[in-house]
Amino acid sequence: MAATPQLPPQVSPPQFALSPALPHQIGGAEVWAFPVLPDEGGPLLGPGADEASEALGVDLLAALDAVRGTGRAGEVTTVPVASVDRDDDVRLVLLVGVGDGSVTDFRRAGAAVARATKDRASVVTTLAAIAPDEGLGAFVVGAMLASFTFHWRSTGPRERPVARIVLADVSDDGADSELARAIALGGAGWRSRTLATVPANLKTPAWLADQAVEVGEAAGLEVTVWDGARLEAEGFGGILAVGGGSVNPPRLIRMDYAPPGASRRTPTVVLVGKGITFDSGGLDIKPSESMLTMKRDMSGGGAVIATMAALRDVDCPVRVIGLVPAAENSVSGSAMRPGDVITHFGGRTSEVNNTDAEGRLVLADAMAYAVSEIAPAAIVDIATLTGAMKVALGQWTGGYFANHEALAAQVESAAVASGENVWRMPLVKDYEERVTSKIADGDNAAGGAGAITAALFLQHFVGDVPWLHVDFASAAESPVDRHEWTAGPSGYGPRLLLAWLGTEDPLEGIA
Structure with missing residues (x-):
């Protein structure tokens, strides 16, 4: 070995x-x-x-x-x-x-x-x-x-x-506090960028979980990690299926933050970040050139870990729980196959008609867990989910979908403040039939309008909870040095999330 x-x-x-x-x-x-x-x-x-x-x-x-x-x-x-x-x-x-x-x-x-x-x-x-x-x-x-x-x-x-x-x-007189906050924001971006840049021969799901434990301890967070046995015992079928082809078993990472003086009445926000530490595409394998950047397919998970570590520094007033479903999407005899049906946490089933549409499968498990076990006031998931988003928005702007107007407005304001740009995309109900399987509850490979159908697939796992989905495959990689972006993985996301969660009332109009 x-x-x-x-x-x-x-x-x-x-x-x-x-x-x-x-x-x-x-x-x-x-x-x-x-x-x-x-x-x-x-x-x-x-x-x-x-x-x-x-x-x-x-x-x-x-x-x-x-x-x-x-x-x-x-x-x-x-x-x-x-x-x-x-x-x-x-x-x-x-x-x-x-x-x-x-x-x-x-x-x-x-x-x-x-x-x-x-x-x-x-x-x-x-x-x-x-x-x-x-x-x-x-x-x-x-x-x-x-x-x-x-x-x-x-x-x-x-x-x-x-x-x-x-x-x-x-x-x-206010410069000291503004400087301290800026160092926290910049540091979160730095950490997220580092996590995304580490090569996958080191960055396994277990390694990513260890990083979460380390930064969580330093930030005073409670961190829990599910190993493969616990994931199987509790029914996280999406995470297990995506990670099943790799010698590096999957993990689910949970990080808990509570503000000073929090009580049982303090509302909770759940952040969910896609943690695919390397994406080969699985049996629907990617072309070699498309794999060159796939060490950073866990950028959403890295953004959540970096955000959680800085919440205290920006005086976040609500409880926040970060969930990172981490897996390596590999090719082997135990890899999930096109046509397989998997059962997610909570019982909803998905037909896998494209093994390279794996991110939504792991996010679905984490989101279903959040709704069932945490009952949050809002859920925000963040992921490098679809190449279609880059086709739609180009290089420097992330796309987002939302089922709640006040939550959408909060994130729009945070984008302006943070410099991490977003553009709202529509949840087009006409495409709903494309994410419906003939033999299971859902189909992970709807095809066409790819960013929208991916969001529609995920929406089934949040019920009536206010929810916002950020797909930043468009902004995950900077081809050149440009302003604050350096060539390589961008580390996008923490500034956006912290600009929102660091406001006086992140859930105004929501909870």
Whole structure:
């Protein structure tokens, strides 16, 4: 038997600090960064730039004009500076565009600063000093996530994030709490992205469950893991069928969060995340090129684990239970076959007419369990479920379906706040006959309108509970570095969920 792979130590996100001083007053920084604001008469430089020009003996505005800088969001002009006859340590000045000054623009500016300062020791910047409400936090989240890197090299990572980012000229009393919340949001995105990027020769269902236990203990959560024997004893037929072809047996992960002072009357939200640690397609095997990204088919489960770990940091006021049905969809003599009928938790049956439509089978078990055993006020499931969603929405926007208008409105607002975009899709009743089997209760391979029919299949497992289904196969993989996204698995989801669950009343109009 092959030895268990050992993941090498990974890099950490930048550390952040606040200071009321301007960059030239703060010693030890290797890089200074100043905002550039578009203006009809030509771009303007923000706080501290004039003082920096004088201290450095460099006309920064002239340097910007020389390269025709515009100040558009994320545009970076680099100005190397010599250190002759100066006591400071600065070697580089960055002039960073903030566009129209929106929260999104500052998130992109943060990402631009992070990319321009990799392998540097420190940067001091006044960009956050002119940020709008929530803009400081957006800048921090952008800088954190654009710093992400993952490696499995014998020689270590090729590059490292800037070690420290000081937000200068910031003295607002609320900045400390905004910074702490932003670090929690960015950290959740980082964790989700890491989980999605780990290769499947390490990331088995058991390994994913171990990660949930580890982060749950650190976050003060109660974590329960079902092994194969317990799954069989309790009737989780969907999870067992999908995982039945693999030498790595499936798991069901449950993570429980309760806010301080919670009582029996505190309502509960259930999050369900698809945890397919590798998807070969099963006997309906995928083409080889379609398997290249399938180590991240557990991205929904990773998003739920990362969200659960950060709920306390965003002061979530409701109970939250995270469920991650984890399995590896493999090919073997024990794999589920086209035409098989499986019995889900609670008794509903599904005819398996496509073994590559496996995600809905494991989600169905977890959702049925939630309705039966938890009786939540709302259920939100999140999954890389259908290629059809990418056809519908392209690369950067997740799709969602909802059976409750207030829940849909909450998630729409969270998308705007978080920067993880969503677009509502319709639950078209005319397609219901496509998810009905001739011999079982449901058919997992309706075909046509694939994202919609997958949602209709899942809807049968929530009864009348307010429910929202996020299918982000469209946004699960970033082909290139773009703003806060780094090339590879995107880690999409935690910012969206935390922006919702961290509000004063996530269940307003729902429960």
